[in-house]
Amino acid sequence: MIESLRDSNPRKVHHVHRPALIGALAIGLGIALDAAFESPYDISFLALWGTGCFCLLVAASALYIQRERLGTWAVLLSCVITGAIRHHQVVELQQEATVREYASVEGVPVRVRGQLTTSVVIDEAEYGPRIPSWLELDSSICDLRVDELQVSEEWASVSGTVRVRVSGHLTTAQVGDFVEVVGSLRRPQPLSNPDGYDFAKLLRREGISVLLSVSHPAALEVTSRPSNLWWKLLRVREAVREECRRLFVENLSPKSQSLALSMLLGDRTQLTKQDREIFQESGAMHLLAISGLHVGILAGFVTLVSRFFSLSERKTAVAILVVTILYAGLTNHRPPVLRATLLICLVIFGATRRRHVDLLNALACCALVLLLISPEDLFDLGAQLSFLAVLAIIWSIDLLKRLRVAATKSDALLSENWRWLERIRPAIRWLVQGTVITATIWFVTFPLILSSFHIVAPIGLLLNLLLIPFAGIVLGAGYVFLLTGWFLPVLGHLTGAVFDAALRAFLWIIQSASDLPGGHFCFSGFPSWWLTGFYVLLPVSVAASRWPTIQKGTCVSLSVWCLGMAWLALLPPKSDELRVTVLDVGHGLAMVIELPSGEVLLYDAGNTGNGSRAESAVKDYLWSRNQHRIDAVLVSHADHDHFSGLFGVLDQFPVRKLLIGQSFLDFTQRGTFELCEAAAKRNVEIELLQANDVLKTDDHDPSIRIEILHPTGDFQSKSDNAQSLVMKLTYGERSLLLTGDVEEDGLKRLLSSPRNRCDILMSPHHGAKSSNPLDLLEWISSELLVVSTSDRSVGPRLRSFVPDDVSVATTVESGALTLRINRSGRISVDRFLEEPNPQ
Incomplete structure (x- = not known):
């Protein structure tokens, strides 16, 4: 990794040895293989240990008899097995967590004792006209290593770490405290929608077994304080972070406070959803989270300060090492920060020894160390993007060397008339270097970013040429502000004003780039x-x-x-099937209808709360199907849990039509006016529907018929539910009935019309008893009853009284339900959490 400067002959560059690179790749392969092929711990762990020892024995024997090739392959296989063993150890620690045995999906009331292993983080709630007041409550989050648990009368010894969420601000506890907590112990919900965010898998990778919900801060009582030196150091670190927060609150504007916390401390809890979105849309998300760039800028800042005080080269190196290591600890040492810190340590060590450092091998050494410490970092998106960005920089440096050689040869050919270019050569060189490095990073990371965030920001290519130097100025101003705020409070207000102005300018540039037409596009990711x-x-x-x-x-x-x-x-799928997917959004409804013609319809998209679950479910599903537009959105009625997720969908997908009933225009329900206004701003055509209306498809396929059965033009009701748009979707000889929340007088009016047989019925009002009488089942004579609900009692209750020949499928039990009808009339039901079940 570190070579003598005397041996750095360019002609020998092809023969540079990079053992750390080969080792890191082998260990990464072992981790990936162990994660892919899960097997019983006692069998596979012993087999891995035995195989690894055998490979090391073969390697030693081969080297002893000078069979270098055989020895090399044996060592590589040993590295692969080492990676698998290390990953297996981490998985085993999670499997040994006995606290999981006492939890359930619904939640079990418990009292637990243990020690807080992380600092308490305040998760600020979102506020807005579309967010219910009961959701506008901050919460406190921390991790708790559980030692004892009480379910009934007796205490039981348990093991494992739980994620604690307390409603309100928890101010009485700190990291390291021993506590006793009363709450509800539950298992995280499994992934229940296609291409969705697997929160349970994320928790497993962090070593979290279950979740503990606490209704009030008073339900967590501190029993004793820690005496261990490690916990005292962590409390000192938290005190320093708290002092930084205090300085930000006292000297910065509210918008600048959240940005400063994110860029300097890595605390993104105060950033709103809109803040994160504008950074994604401008291609500057890497500047928001602390990464290697921030550590590099800090190292440069320390270097400038050292030169100002005329420190020697050795003292400057020591100062950089100390400051970067302390900063990594202050920012919770996430993988990108650790990678940058390790890399700086290696480079400085080589520089002080007057040795040339091979950056690629040094980077591989960092990867090797991080993977051995935390094998799950191999699957961490931040770590992946961090290493890819540095790889891109290394490759771009090699490309710039070739360009420099070509430029040197062309200089000899310049005529006297072009010698003026010499004057602006530094500016040209800076522009070329910045463009090459930025373009290389963009090209290398673009596929992974697109697949993870479903957004392309070409504006980032140009913007980063300006922002990265400016980010150095902003962060430098932040470091000066923190130093003066701590040691020279008299100057703190002045430097704080400068830092605040820099942050405001930085945010204005980001916002302007985000608003620029054509600056970003939303697109499905690569498989x-x-x-x-x-x-x-x-x-x-x-x-x-x-x-x-x-x-x-x-x-x-x-x-x-x-x-x-x-x-x-990225091609959208082609099929002659009618495909209707009922997504699992908890208490709410979101249905995606894909017609054989390729048209996409959306029937409702909302859930109780702020609508984010329905929004994410719809977007993730459409992207997983490579669908990039919606031909029509039909909102059944003006209940928040049926349209609250549409605002985000309208932001990222072009929609041709918004179809609503007359009652939706009453605007008494929160969010109805805002939805119509959002649609109008995006040039979405708004149409009113009523009974006997028929929707036309683009290809006028006679086998597809979409008609509205309710409400009629003369129907009036005080209930929004009763005025739900009831839609019948027919494909060939098969049909589905989508009912919204129709109930009471609306349901009576529907049942008074002639019988209308449908094969599949979407249960009204999430399976509510009053909306699902036997009269409805007899009127429709369906074979399958589908329910979108978060209540696990709904399925068994409906099965208890429906006829035996009627199947009941609920989203809370089966996850997303995909109903497929082919041209021959065969109906198939794919349950996301179960195997496909033909009907």
């Missing part, structure tokens, strides 16, 4: 198989540039993969 191929071909192509004989072939392969295979991967 896993495409990402795997891309990130295998990319380094192969870069490495092949040193061997002209194979360079052309690898570049052609990468180009074909990027263009041809990407086009294939």
